[in-house]
Amino acid sequence: MAAEVLNPHLSWNLGRDVSEVLEYHFMVNALLAGSIVAIMAGLVGWLMVLRRDTFAGHTLSMMAFPGASSAALLGIPAAWGYFVFCGAGALVIGRLPRARERFPGEQSAAIGAVQALALAVGFLFVSLYGGVLGDLENLLFGTFLGVSDSQVLVLLAVAAGTLAALCVLARPLLFASVDAGVAGARGVPVRGLASAFLLLLGLAVAATSQITGVLLVFALLVTPAATAQAITARPLVSLLLTVALGLLVVWLGLGIAYFSVYPAGFFITTISFATYVFVRVLMGVLGGRSRRHPELPAPAAPPRGVIA
Amino acid sequence: MTARREVSSAGRSSPAAWQTASGPATPGPAIELTGAAAQIGGRTIWQDVSVRVGHGAFVALLGANGSGKSTLLKAALGALPLSAGSATVLGQAPGAANRSIGYLPQRRSFDQGTRLRGRDIVRLGLDGDRWGLPLPLAWGGPGARRRAAHDRVDEVIEMVGAGSYADRPIGESSGGEQQRLLIAQALVRRPELLLLDEPLDSLDLPNQAAVAALVAEICRGAGVAVLLVAHDVNPLLPYIDSVIYLAGGRAVEGPVEQVITDATLTRLYGLPVEVLRASDGRLVVVGQPDPPAHHHDRHAHDGHPAAAPGNGG
Numbered sequence: 001m002a003a004e005v006l007n008p009h010l011s012w013n014l015g016r017d018v019s020e021v022l023e024y025h026f027m028v029n030a031l032l033a034g035s036i037v038a039i040m041a042g043l044v045g046w047l048m049v050l051r052r053d054t055f056a057g058h059t060l061s062m063m064a065f066p067g068a069s070s071a072a073l074l075g076i077p078a079a080w081g082y083f084v085f086c087g088a089g090a091l092v093i094g095r096l097p098r099a100r101e102r103f104p105g106e107q108s109a110a111i112g113a114v115q116a117l118a119l120a121v122g123f124l125f126v127s128l129y130g131g132v133l134g135d136l137e138n139l140l141f142g143t144f145l146g147v148s149d150s151q152v153l154v155l156l157a158v159a160a161g162t163l164a165a166l167c168v169l170a171r172p173l174l175f176a177s178v179d180a181g182v183a184g185a186r187g188v189p190v191r192g193l194a195s196a197f198l199l200l201l202g203l204a205v206a207a208t209s210q211i212t213g214v215l216l217v218f219a220l221l222v223t224p225a226a227t228a229q230a231i232t233a234r235p236l237v238s239l240l241l242t243v244a245l246g247l248l249v250v251w252l253g254l255g256i257a258y259f260s261v262y263p264a265g266f267f268i269t270t271i272s273f274a275t276y277v278f279v280r281v282l283m284g285v286l287g288g289r290s291r292r293h294p295e296l297p298a299p300a301a302p303p304r305g306v307i308a
Numbered sequence: 309m310t311a312r313r314e315v316s317s318a319g320r321s322s323p324a325a326w327q328t329a330s331g332p333a334t335p336g337p338a339i340e341l342t343g344a345a346a347q348i349g350g351r352t353i354w355q356d357v358s359v360r361v362g363h364g365a366f367v368a369l370l371g372a373n374g375s376g377k378s379t380l381l382k383a384a385l386g387a388l389p390l391s392a393g394s395a396t397v398l399g400q401a402p403g404a405a406n407r408s409i410g411y412l413p414q415r416r417s418f419d420q421g422t423r424l425r426g427r428d429i430v431r432l433g434l435d436g437d438r439w440g441l442p443l444p445l446a447w448g449g450p451g452a453r454r455r456a457a458h459d460r461v462d463e464v465i466e467m468v469g470a471g472s473y474a475d476r477p478i479g480e481s482s483g484g485e486q487q488r489l490l491i492a493q494a495l496v497r498r499p500e501l502l503l504l505d506e507p508l509d510s511l512d513l514p515n516q517a518a519v520a521a522l523v524a525e526i527c528r529g530a531g532v533a534v535l536l537v538a539h540d541v542n543p544l545l546p547y548i549d550s551v552i553y554l555a556g557g558r559a560v561e562g563p564v565e566q567v568i569t570d571a572t573l574t575r576l577y578g579l580p581v582e583v584l585r586a587s588d589g590r591l592v593v594v595g596q597p598d599p600p601a602h603h604h605d606r607h608a609h610d611g612h613p614a615a616a617p618g619n620g621g
Contacts, residue, residue, distance in 0.1 A: 050423065168439055175436030178424055181413035182493065185385055185406070186437040229423040233477040238423065 010259040030144035037211050038246035040159040044204035045221035046242045051177040059115040060202045061217040063089035064209040066122035068139045073129045082206035090202030094195030142213030142265040212265045219269035227276045338501045338533035344393035353379045357559040366527040368544045369537045371554030377537045381503045410494030414505040422479035426489040433493030464492040484515030504536045516543040542590045
């Protein structure tokens with residue numbers, strides 16, 4: 001059995017391959033953790049793409065580096081480091097000078113400064129740890145080997161909390177995301193929601209980076225959402241598509257990685273990106289035939305006289 | 309100025325959809341400011357302002373950049389407390405009746421990548437401020453309430469003539485189309501008062517005329533009072549009951565022909581100002597300190613001392 005794990009063969013029988021994968025507890029855990037993460041990252045990522053908070057998400061993913069290295073330094077599970085640093089990073093970014101619509105660059109610069117500091121602190125922790133951080137590669141590119149039962153439970157709890165929060169915040173958050181001025185006038189706490197969302201984003205990033213690695217979180221956070229949003233502008237359909245794509249990408253990625261010597265993060269990212277490119281090309285082709293297509297410039301509005 | 313437009317004089321049918329929920333709850337003026345003053349950061353924006361927007365009236369709020377037009381809307385919404393004087397909005401203190409106000413803030417537009425339909429933006433105006441049930445579940449759930457919400461959204465979309473593009477992503481719609489959808493959003497809760505901050509800004513001339521006509525129809529058809537901030541009074545001339553002109557920290561209110569005159573504006577600005585009337589009836593104000601010719605730059609440089617002496621309209 002051990003030999004099989006080390007040297008699995010991909011047969012032509014898909015059913016047999018799947019059942020072989022599911023025979024191993026570590027693969028079941030990996031698939032469970034991956035599925036939880038795909039759902040959570042998909043929903044939070046969908047809002048992140050809509051809110052144009054991608055740079056904040058990127059910075060939060062960098063927070064996982066000082067998180068993991070400090071955890072190694074302190075000898076505690078890396079997951080704790082991830083969650084603490086990503087959560088703290090979200091709170092810091094949320095406190096940054098308000099991003100004004102007219103000066104979007106202002107906040108980007110401040111977030112960039114936070115990101116540089118996070119990496120520097122992470123580097124310091126690695127130095128203090130005394131040389132090479134054992135699983136630096138896992139940190140950067142993720143691992144699906146050895147996801148423990150307790151890790152799955154922690155991910156499940158974090159995801160459940162995040163989803164519950166999203167359910168409560170959903171409508172005002174969507175309103176504030178696309179239409180802050182009117183939402184504010186209607187009494188929606190735009191600023192508070194922005195901070196709350198960053199915190200949820202931090203949690204989603206921390207969870208995702210445990211599967212895909214720090215560098216590849218966007219494979220689950222951005223790409224499925226961007227793909228779904230390219231397909232449809234209907235919010236409900238778009239959200240469901242995002243989750244479906246995320247799950248598909250994770251299952252395929254983990255499945256292929258099991259039969260391969262290369263890291264799962266690579267496959268997840270590649271499949272995710274390939275789907276995105278495929279959809280954009282397909283929509284481009286379809287859009288060439290249909291004037292309703294999003295990627296084409298909107299047809300010139302027919303001259304409207306005085307509306308009667 | 310309370311020259312309330314008679315619905316019958318508008319000569320139009322008023323569909324039931326246009327009626328406000330409970331009819332006019334407040335027979336008094338929609339907005340009344342008495343000796344009001346506003347300060348931002350210790351600087352007085354305007355003072356001694358006494359103006360009224362009558363129930364069901366269509367009033368244009370005019371003035372140069374930084375004269376405090378948006379500030380006046382914010383004061384009416386209760387977002388900025390008055391530093392002196394008093395105000396009532398729909399018979400209550402500013403801010404207390406905001407549920408009955410449709411507000412369209414000054415804005416550019418939704419950028420092209422915004423992947424939500426126009427219909428969704430309108431829908432958010434209806435119940436986007438409610439906590440709880442996630443949007444998808446609320447939309448997919450059963451019940452008459454959902455259908456009622458859906459019908460109401462359809463209704464206002466038809467009302468503003470946006471039916472043909474409401475299902476497209478809003479980022480793809482033109483400026484005029486977006487403006488109509490945003491007016492639909494402001495209308496969706498059957499407000500008694502519309503506060504529109506430069507809805508004609510950044511529209512081409514035919515669209516300015518069309519949106520002005522649309523607002524006038526809403527005003528007459530539904531008896532909704534409208535206070536509309538504008539740079540240029542000309543597209544509004546056929547429709548408005550009166551104007552409020554802000555300049556030099558003061559306000560003058562009255563019918564167009566009494567307010568936009570050499571004498572009134574010269575007194576208001578404290579500078580020689582001349583009002584020219586073109587043969588087609590259009591008005592051109594000459595000599596005011598901050599000509600509105602650059603108003604497209606204003607957004608980019610808002611708050612910049614060289615471009616906008618004040619807080620941006």
